[in-house]
Amino acid sequence: MMTLTSKTFRVRISAYRALLIAAPIIACLGSAPALAQNTPQDGVHADRVDWGVLMDLSGPTSASQSIWVAGLQDRIRMVNEAGGVYGRRINILAEDNRFNAATDRIAFEKLVSQTPVIAISGMGTSASQVALSPTIRAGKVPIVGTYTSTKALSEPVSPMVYNGFCGYKEMAAAGVGHYVDKLGLKAPKVATVAIESAGGKEYHDFIAEAVAKRGGTAHHITMKVTAVDVTPQALELMALKPDFITIYGVPNTAILTMKALQQYGVKIPAFGITYLGAPQIFTAMGPEAGANYTFASCFTPGGSDTLPGNVEMMTFAEKVGRTAIREDINYVAGWVAGQMISEALQRAGREATRAKLVESLSKGFTIDTKGLSAPIVYTPQNNTGPVLFRMFGYDHATKKFTAFGEYADSARYVQ
Amino acid sequence: MLGQVLFSGLALGSIYGLVALGFVVILKATDVFNFAQGMFVVCGAYLAVTALSLLGLPFPLAILFIILGAALMGMGVHAALIRPLSGRPILSIIMVTIALSIVMRAGIEILYGPAGRTLSTPLPSGGFLFAGLRISQLHMTAAAVSWLCMLAFGLFFRFTSVGLLMRAAADSHEAATIAGVKVDAMNRLAWAIGFTLAAIGGLFLGQLQIVSTELETIGLLALPAVVIGGMQSIPGAILGGLLVGVIEQLASTYISPKSADVMIYALLLVILLVRPWGLLGQKAINRV
Missing domain, CATH: 3.40.50.2300 (Response regulator)
Incomplete structure (x- = not known):
C-alpha cells in the first residue's frame, strides 16, 4: 500500500499544476485550424471578404468624402443583397483618417497587418498617398478605386494601384x-x-x-x-x-x-x-x-439621364434612404468604386487571395458602368482609370x- | 480698389466683431476663455437651417427661433458644464470648452450629416454702386445688423439695471454677491448673450458661405480679434474684429491669401509683447 508522503504529495500537486497550465494550451493548439479560418491572412473568410476603405469621415473634406463612402457602401449592399461574390458577402471596413496623413498611416497598417483586408479603396488624402506610396508599391495589398490620384502613387504605373476618380x-x-x-x-x-x-x-x-x-x-x-x-x-x-x-x-x-x-x-x-x-x-x-x-x-450625376446605370443607382439609393445625396457626383463615384470592388473580387476567383487579386487585375480589365461614365479601361500599361469627360x-x-x-x-x- | 477692399474688410470685420463681442461678454462675466465660441457660430448657422429649410418658418419667426434657441443653449451650457465647475482651476474649464466644441461638432455631423447645407434667406443678395464702390447688399446687411446688435448690447450694459448688475457681477463676484446680486443668474445670462451673438454671426456666415461645421474656423477668428482689441473690453472686441477683417482683405489683395493669417497673428504677437492687455483693454493693477 502506497502511503502519501509529503514528497509524493508535492510531486502530485506539481503534476496537477502542470496539467492545469498545459490544458488550455493544448486546447488552443487543437483548435488552431478553426482559429486560422476565422482570421485568415488575406481577409477572406468562409462567409465574407473584408475590404478596407481609408477616407476622411471627419475633418474639412469629410463633406464630399463621406458621400463617396456612402455611394460605395450602397453599391456593395446591393451586391450583398444579390448574394455577394461567390457566396461571400463583401464586408466594408471604413477607417476615418481625419484629413491626417499620420492617422492614415496607422489605419493603413491596421488594415494591412491586423484586420486584415484583401484590398483597400479610397485614400482620399493626397498627402497620405504620397507618404504611403513606396509602402503600397512594395507591398501586397492593392489599392483599387482611389478617390484622388497623385503622381506619386500613379506614376509610373504599378499593379498595386488602380485609380477610381477623374484625373486632374x-x-x-x-x-x-x-x-x-x-x-x-x-x-x-x-x-x-x-x-x-x-x-x-x-x-x-x-x-x-x-x-x-x-x-x-x-x-x-x-x-x-x-x-x-x-x-x-x-x-x-x-x-x-x-x-x-x-x-x-x-x-x-x-x-x-x-x-x-x-x-x-x-x-x-x-x-x-x-x-x-x-x-x-x-x-x-x-x-x-x-x-x-x-x-x-468623368461621371454622370445621379438623375441626369435615364441610362440603365443611372436608373439602377437612383432606384437603389431611394430604397435605402439616400435620396438627399444620390445626385451628388461623389455618391456616383463611390457607387462606381463599389462596382470596381465587386468585379475585382469576381476576377480574383472563388479562392481569392491578395496575390490572386493583384495577378488578375494586372492583366487589365474594363468596368462597364452602364452609362454612369464612359467604359473605364485598365491595361497593364495604364491604370489612370476614368479619362473621358463631359x-x-x-x-x-x-x-x-x-x-x-x-x-x-x-x-x-x-x- | 483700396476703397473696395476696405469696405469688404469692414463688413467682414463687423461679423467677426459680433462673434468677438459674445466671447468677451462670457469672458468678462465668468472668466472663461471659451474655445467653443466657433462652434456656437456653427450652431447658429444650423439653427437657421433648421428654422428656414427644415421647419419652413417665415423669416421673422425663424429669427426668433434662432435667438431663443441660441439663448437656451447658452444657458444650458452654463448650467450643465460651467456652473458645476465653478471654483475649479481655469485649465479644467478651458478643457471643458474644448471638449464641448468637439462634442458639438460630432453631434451636428450626426444630426445633420457631413454634407454642407445651403442657407436660403430672404436677405438681399444683389449689389449696387455707391461713390464708385460696388456694395454687396448681403455684406451691407450683415454689417448693419452686427452694428445694431453691438449698439443694442452696448446700451443694454450701460443703461439697463440688468446690464448694470451684469457689469457688477463681472467686476467682482464676491462684492456683487455681498450686495445681493444673483451672480449665478447673471452668468447664465452672459452665456445666453454670448451664444446668441455668435449665432447671429453664424446666420450671416452661413449665408455668405455654405453651412457646415467648417464655419468653426471662421468663428474662431474672434479669438485674435479679442486679444488684439483687449480681452475684457467690449469696444476692444469690436475694434479687434474690424481690424482682423480689414487686415485679412488687405493682405489677400496686396500680398497673398495665405499671408492674411500671418499678418493677423503677427499683430497678435506684437500686441501680446508690447501691450498685453490689448488696444482698448485696461492694464490689470494688482495690490502687493
Whole structure:
C-alpha cells in the first residue's frame, strides 16, 4: 500500500499544476485550424471578404468624402443583397483618417497587418498617398478605386494601384478644350481660381499646359480654403478679364467666386473640377450666378439621364434612404468604386487571395458602368482609370443636371 | 480698389466683431476663455437651417427661433458644464470648452450629416454702386445688423439695471454677491448673450458661405480679434474684429491669401509683447 508522503504529495500537486497550465494550451493548439479560418491572412473568410476603405469621415473634406463612402457602401449592399461574390458577402471596413496623413498611416497598417483586408479603396488624402506610396508599391495589398490620384502613387504605373476618380490632367485638358472650342478662342486667356494647396498648384499646371497647347496663357489666383469674402480675387479677375475661369477647391471656393462675380455684374464662364459638382453648390450660387458655371466630370450625376446605370443607382439609393445625396457626383463615384470592388473580387476567383487579386487585375480589365461614365479601361500599361469627360450644368427650374455633349467628345482633348 | 477692399474688410470685420463681442461678454462675466465660441457660430448657422429649410418658418419667426434657441443653449451650457465647475482651476474649464466644441461638432455631423447645407434667406443678395464702390447688399446687411446688435448690447450694459448688475457681477463676484446680486443668474445670462451673438454671426456666415461645421474656423477668428482689441473690453472686441477683417482683405489683395493669417497673428504677437492687455483693454493693477 502506497502511503502519501509529503514528497509524493508535492510531486502530485506539481503534476496537477502542470496539467492545469498545459490544458488550455493544448486546447488552443487543437483548435488552431478553426482559429486560422476565422482570421485568415488575406481577409477572406468562409462567409465574407473584408475590404478596407481609408477616407476622411471627419475633418474639412469629410463633406464630399463621406458621400463617396456612402455611394460605395450602397453599391456593395446591393451586391450583398444579390448574394455577394461567390457566396461571400463583401464586408466594408471604413477607417476615418481625419484629413491626417499620420492617422492614415496607422489605419493603413491596421488594415494591412491586423484586420486584415484583401484590398483597400479610397485614400482620399493626397498627402497620405504620397507618404504611403513606396509602402503600397512594395507591398501586397492593392489599392483599387482611389478617390484622388497623385503622381506619386500613379506614376509610373504599378499593379498595386488602380485609380477610381477623374484625373486632374485629363480634367484640365477636357475643360479647356471644351471652352476654347465652344467660345471659338484663338489665344485663350484663362484664370485658375484655386485654394492654396499643392493640389491647386498641380491642377493649375495642368491647365497652363492645356492652354499653352492652344496658344494661350493661364493665370493662377489663389484663395483661402476658409475664405468668407473673395473681393480681392474678384477684383483681380475683373482686371485680368479672362475668357473663362476654372475653379479648384472646396464647394465654398466655387460658390464665393461665382457669387462675387455676379455681385460685380461680371459674366465670365467658369468650370469647376469634378468634386465641385454637387447640387447644393448650384443651389447656393442661385440661378443667375449658376448660369455661368459648369463642372467637368468623368461621371454622370445621379438623375441626369435615364441610362440603365443611372436608373439602377437612383432606384437603389431611394430604397435605402439616400435620396438627399444620390445626385451628388461623389455618391456616383463611390457607387462606381463599389462596382470596381465587386468585379475585382469576381476576377480574383472563388479562392481569392491578395496575390490572386493583384495577378488578375494586372492583366487589365474594363468596368462597364452602364452609362454612369464612359467604359473605364485598365491595361497593364495604364491604370489612370476614368479619362473621358463631359461638362455638366444645372437647371434650377427642374433641379436636374444637364449634360453638354458626350463622353466621346472629349477623346480628342485628352489623348 | 483700396476703397473696395476696405469696405469688404469692414463688413467682414463687423461679423467677426459680433462673434468677438459674445466671447468677451462670457469672458468678462465668468472668466472663461471659451474655445467653443466657433462652434456656437456653427450652431447658429444650423439653427437657421433648421428654422428656414427644415421647419419652413417665415423669416421673422425663424429669427426668433434662432435667438431663443441660441439663448437656451447658452444657458444650458452654463448650467450643465460651467456652473458645476465653478471654483475649479481655469485649465479644467478651458478643457471643458474644448471638449464641448468637439462634442458639438460630432453631434451636428450626426444630426445633420457631413454634407454642407445651403442657407436660403430672404436677405438681399444683389449689389449696387455707391461713390464708385460696388456694395454687396448681403455684406451691407450683415454689417448693419452686427452694428445694431453691438449698439443694442452696448446700451443694454450701460443703461439697463440688468446690464448694470451684469457689469457688477463681472467686476467682482464676491462684492456683487455681498450686495445681493444673483451672480449665478447673471452668468447664465452672459452665456445666453454670448451664444446668441455668435449665432447671429453664424446666420450671416452661413449665408455668405455654405453651412457646415467648417464655419468653426471662421468663428474662431474672434479669438485674435479679442486679444488684439483687449480681452475684457467690449469696444476692444469690436475694434479687434474690424481690424482682423480689414487686415485679412488687405493682405489677400496686396500680398497673398495665405499671408492674411500671418499678418493677423503677427499683430497678435506684437500686441501680446508690447501691450498685453490689448488696444482698448485696461492694464490689470494688482495690490502687493
